[in-house]
Amino acid sequence: MIEAIESIKAIEKELGIILDKFTQAVKLNPGDILVIGCSTSEIIGAPIGKSPEYSIGEAVAKTFIAKFAPLKVYLAFQCCEHLNRALVVERELTENKKGPGQELEIVSVVPHENAGGSAASAAYNLFCDPVVVEFIKANAGIDIGGTFIGMHLKHVAIPVKLDISKLGAANVTYAAARPKYIGGERAKY
Numbered sequence: 001m002i003e004a005i006e007s008i009k010a011i012e013k014e015l016g017i018i019l020d021k022f023t024q025a026v027k028l029n030p031g032d033i034l035v036i037g038c039s040t041s042e043i044i045g046a047p048i049g050k051s052p053e054y055s056i057g058e059a060v061a062k063t064f065i066a067k068f069a070p071l072k073v074y075l076a077f078q079c080c081e082h083l084n085r086a087l088v089v090e091r092e093l094t095e096n097k098k099g100p101g102q103e104l105e106i107v108s109v110v111p112h113e114n115a116g117g118s119a120a121s122a123a124y125n126l127f128c129d130p131v132v133v134e135f136i137k138a139n140a141g142i143d144i145g146g147t148f149i150g151m152h153l154k155h156v157a158i159p160v161k162l163d164i165s166k167l168g169a170a171n172v173t174y175a176a177a178r179p180k181y182i183g184g185e186r187a188k189y
Contacts, residue, residue, distance in 0.1 A: 010041065012059050014168070015063045016063055017164065018142075018164050019063065021162050023067070024161060025174075029073075029074075030071065030072070033074045033136060033137075033140075034068060034140050035078055035087065035139070036149070037077060037121055037134040038077070038078075038144040039054040040118040040145075042169060048147070049080060052114060052122065053118055056118060057121065058125075062126060063125075073136055074093045075097060080116060080117040080120070081131070082114075082116065086132050087132065087135075087152065087153065088121075088123045088132055089131060089132075093129045094133060106132065108132075109120060110132075119144075135151075138153050139154060140175060140177060141153050142172065150175070153175055154178075156177055157176070158176050159173070
């Protein structure tokens with residue numbers, strides 16, 4: 001038990017360092033959306049989806065919430081493929097993102113460890129007023145364990161390179177998004 005607690009503390013510390021570096025590299029504004037994909041199985045060195053660990057998912061979700069809540073950045077925790085990669089968000093996000101092309105439709109499902117994933121189900125339990133939506137267009141993303149968050153990023157995603165590429169045994173990739181360039185040779189950006 002002590003070993004498990006120590007490994008969770010190590011994951012929280014390691015993730016805290018990752019998030020500090022990420023927020024230095026990617027400038028998110030209040031109201032922006034950060035999508036998070038997380039395989040707790042990959043963090044412990046197992047194949048994706050084969051060994052979900054709620055306690056690790058909870059540590060991941062708590063660490064993200066502690067970092068981004070003060071920055072007023074909305075978090076969207078991606079569920080696994082069993083829930084079609086739907087996302088757990090705070091209801092407030094669905095109410096604040098209204099307008100043409102911005103509506104977030106709430107769907108009826110409650111993620112759990114074996115259908116949704118540990119981090120998404122932990123976020124659902126930790127958020128103040130959680131709901132699940134099918135699609136989102138986030139300003140940035142962090143993918144822990146190759147969960148493929150790209151479908152939830154704004155149209156022009158840009159890879160972000162940091163000197164930390166692992167959390168536990170899981171590969172970690174980072175992305176930001178920028179507005180599309182439109183116009184022709186005479187356009188200025």
